[in-house]
Amino acid sequence: MIDAFISGFLFPGVLYALVWTVGLFWFFRKFMAPLHKRVGPYYNGPHGSYQTLFDLSKLWTKESITPTGVNPYLFSTMPLIAVIVAMLPNVVIPWTNNGPLLNTPYGLLILVVLVGIEPFLLFLIGFGSDNKYSFLGAIRVLTQAISFETAFFLSALAPALLFSTLNLSKIVESVSFVSFLILLPSLILYFISLLGLLEQPPFNIPDAEQEVVYGFMTEYSGTGYFMLQLAKFVEFMAVFAGAGTLFMGAYRGIFFDSYLWFFIKMVSIAVIMITIRAATPRITMEQMLHFSWRYLVPLSLLNLAWVMFAKAMIFTGV
Amino acid sequence: MQQPNKLRPFFENLNFERDDNTMVINFGPQHPSAHGQLRLVLELQGEQVVKAYPDIGYLHRGIEKMAENMIYNEFLPTTDRLDYIASTSNNYAFALAVERLIGVEAPRRAQVIRTMLLELNRIISHLFFLATHALDVGAMSIFLYAFREREFAMDLMEDYCGARLTHSAVRIGGVPLDLPDGWLENLARFLDKLPSQIKLYEDLLTENRIWKMRLENVGIVTPEQALSWGCSGIMLRGSGIKYDIRKEEPYELYSELDFDIPVSDRCDSYGRYRLYMEEMKESIKILRQLIDMYYTTDSQLMAHAPRYISAPKEEIMTQNYALMQHFVLVTQGMRPPKGTVYAPTESPKGELGFLIRSEGEPYAYRLKCRAPSFFHTGILQDILPGTYIADVVTIIGSTNIVFGEVDR
Numbered sequence: 047m048i049d050a051f052i053s054g055f056l057f058p059g060v061l062y063a064l065v066w067t068v069g070l071f072w073f074f075r076k077f078m079a080p081l082h083k084r085v086g087p088y089y090n091g092p093h094g095s096y097q098t099l100f101d102l103s104k105l106w107t108k109e110s111i112t113p114t115g116v117n118p119y120l121f122s123t124m125p126l127i128a129v130i131v132a133m134l135p136n137v138v139i140p141w142t143n144n145g146p147l148l149n150t151p152y153g154l155l156i157l158v159v160l161v162g163i164e165p166f167l168l169f170l171i172g173f174g175s176d177n178k179y180s181f182l183g184a185i186r187v188l189t190q191a192i193s194f195e196t197a198f199f200l201s202a203l204a205p206a207l208l209f210s211t212l213n214l215s216k217i218v219e220s221v222s223f224v225s226f227l228i229l230l231p232s233l234i235l236y237f238i239s240l241l242g243l244l245e246q247p248p249f250n251i252p253d254a255e256q257e258v259v260y261g262f263m264t265e266y267s268g269t270g271y272f273m274l275q276l277a278k279f280v281e282f283m284a285v286f287a288g289a290g291t292l293f294m295g296a297y298r299g300i301f302f303d304s305y306l307w308f309f310i311k312m313v314s315i316a317v318i319m320i321t322i323r324a325a326t327p328r329i330t331m332e333q334m335l336h337f338s339w340r341y342l343v344p345l346s347l348l349n350l351a352w353v354m355f356a357k358a359m360i361f362t363g364v
Numbered sequence: 365m366q367q368p369n370k371l372r373p374f375f376e377n378l379n380f381e382r383d384d385n386t387m388v389i390n391f392g393p394q395h396p397s398a399h400g401q402l403r404l405v406l407e408l409q410g411e412q413v414v415k416a417y418p419d420i421g422y423l424h425r426g427i428e429k430m431a432e433n434m435i436y437n438e439f440l441p442t443t444d445r446l447d448y449i450a451s452t453s454n455n456y457a458f459a460l461a462v463e464r465l466i467g468v469e470a471p472r473r474a475q476v477i478r479t480m481l482l483e484l485n486r487i488i489s490h491l492f493f494l495a496t497h498a499l500d501v502g503a504m505s506i507f508l509y510a511f512r513e514r515e516f517a518m519d520l521m522e523d524y525c526g527a528r529l530t531h532s533a534v535r536i537g538g539v540p541l542d543l544p545d546g547w548l549e550n551l552a553r554f555l556d557k558l559p560s561q562i563k564l565y566e567d568l569l570t571e572n573r574i575w576k577m578r579l580e581n582v583g584i585v586t587p588e589q590a591l592s593w594g595c596s597g598i599m600l601r602g603s604g605i606k607y608d609i610r611k612e613e614p615y616e617l618y619s620e621l622d623f624d625i626p627v628s629d630r631c632d633s634y635g636r637y638r639l640y641m642e643e644m645k646e647s648i649k650i651l652r653q654l655i656d657m658y659y660t661t662d663s664q665l666m667a668h669a670p671r672y673i674s675a676p677k678e679e680i681m682t683q684n685y686a687l688m689q690h691f692v693l694v695t696q697g698m699r700p701p702k703g704t705v706y707a708p709t710e711s712p713k714g715e716l717g718f719l720i721r722s723e724g725e726p727y728a729y730r731l732k733c734r735a736p737s738f739f740h741t742g743i744l745q746d747i748l749p750g751t752y753i754a755d756v757v758t759i760i761g762s763t764n765i766v767f768g769e770v771d772r
Contacts, residue, residue: 081505082504082505082508082509083508083509083512084508178387178389179389181387182389182411182753247502248502248574250502251754254502254754255396255397256396256397256499256500256501256502256757257397257753257754257756257757258753259395259396323504324504324505325505325568326502326503326572326574327498327501327502327503327572327574327575327578328501328502328574328578328754329574329577329578330577330578330752330754330755331411331752331754332752333577
């Protein structure tokens, strides 16, 4: 009972997700600032670390405006569902050496399905907003999700093929330095499709502020907006954790095994992501489609062939 | 389009709810990248633009009408509010037109200072263009880098005239103030630093594949289109037509200065972006020459024309006739001779000119401002159809329109 409470509300549960959101949001701002020659959050708390807490609590308590002409139930419940769906992958990810909360042979399948379902919720959010910009944003979410999920699934499949299991804790246990090298192309492909899936530059097409205002989030304010931001950052966590688990051996480290190593791996992915964000402009919709279907998906298929080859020729130990 | 009702204005006749798979959206006036108050009604098929109707008038303040009720010196600060990115170029265009009307030429030191301010404003405006254009295309960092350099340029303007945005730093017949001590050294220091910053922007953008993907072959303005829509400035030179008023009809000191007019025949947004970068480098070259020129001038700042321009302060305080003239000029305003004058200048955006019709009264009978952005807004309806929404933003950014100037 008490274990269920702790895991549901504290460690991989709600509180963990909230703390992660606040921390990552602050880290995004603070890390981005020197790249932009700015200071970033400064006044509240050490290095401005309370700033995001205040921002999120402000959003949380603000009035939410529901526009007329929308279905109010759809409009106000979808963000909540989006948050819940974004949090669910936490149960299958092996955060510490105690293994995941739900030790199932189909962990990888659950992870990719839950990550893959999120864009459809965002599509519904935009579709239900009864706003033309939201609608355009929603269509863009869907197009982008379809284009990048293929590559995402294929690159996430590589470790499963290599280790012949879908069980995430087994994958973590079998990761070695040789397997990391074999899976390096998959990691790069996973990272690129992660950028597309999480709508990060240069693929931040669905919520491109200069084009479609705020995409599917245009009509949301107050609590609804807070929920959507929370869902976004929790999904960051799920996808980063997926990269850490599948390719980098999750909690396994050099001298000791601990959650700390996992955290370092996730943050290093975030650092690369933010650096790309600071350096690149945005590409357009048809360039994204072109890139995804002409380069990314064929490369992912080739990569699978490479993994099969490597498994047969080099990695026969497992 | 439904049948227009002739009794109502055109834009009220647009049907926003359609049944034929097209979507009509209002791109602005509150859109994040509408560059002020542009309302662009776009008819979309999917994400492709079928028709575009630029709608202006959301920033209309009646500045041309105001000019008919103000004496000439009173109107000068109002011109700041036209192209508020580079206000000195508006002040100067107006002052030049009035000077041509009354047949006065500014003394040499005033000319040097004015040309300096004009070129400094060109740098400010081009940096602003680069910042907003990059932000429109999604490059957030360039936005902040370019604004940082623009701040230093604006600090120089502030040191000279006290204002950062609405300068009013030019008067009819000269400039009000001499350069403060140390200003030229600050300017030289700024000019030494700027090329390295421009290189930083170019390193980040010019060969950046995504930047090229977004700008190349986007917003193509053919030379015929550019001429028939009355484009000027970089919109014209970006289409391969070498026309710069600083060279064609030189004003101030431009005939004595050594500078080039960069031209690109790419006709697209990328070519125009390259031109903006090249023009900044030319402005640096011009400013360096002007620093040397300043030291060879004597100290007179305002032209000597007692009928139109007040005498210097010392004379007003000591000589009776100068005081009387000053009193009349301030209370009633100058009375230029009858006539019509049009003086074109090359503002950072293009050809900016004021047409003034004078009936010999202290007030202009009619004042018309020929603002380049107005013509560049019109061309949007010709080049937008067939593009995608993402390119619409690039094209608006690349035309570099400012709504203070369009709506007047």
